[in-house]
Amino acid sequence: MKNVLLKTFITLGNVRRDRKGQDLIEYALMAGFVAVSAGAIMPSVAGSISKIFSSVASVTCAATGQSGC
Secondary structure (H helix, E strand, C coil): CHHHHHHHHHHHHHHHHCCCCHHHHHHHHHHHHHHHHHHHHCHHHHHHHHHHHHHHHHHHHHHHCCCCC
C-alpha cells in the first residue's frame, strides 16, 4: 500500500511539471479566437473558416483512428 501511494505521488509530481503541450494548446486557442473574430467581423470569410475547421476536424478524426467522429 505504501509503495502504491508513493508511486502515485511521484506520477502526479511528474505530470504537474510536464508542460510540453501547454504552448500548443495556447496557440490553438488563440488561432481559434482570431478565426471566430474574423468570421464575426467579415461574414464573407465565415464560409472559408468553416471549411478549414471542418477539414482540420476530419484530419484529426482520421489520425486518431476513431469512427463516428
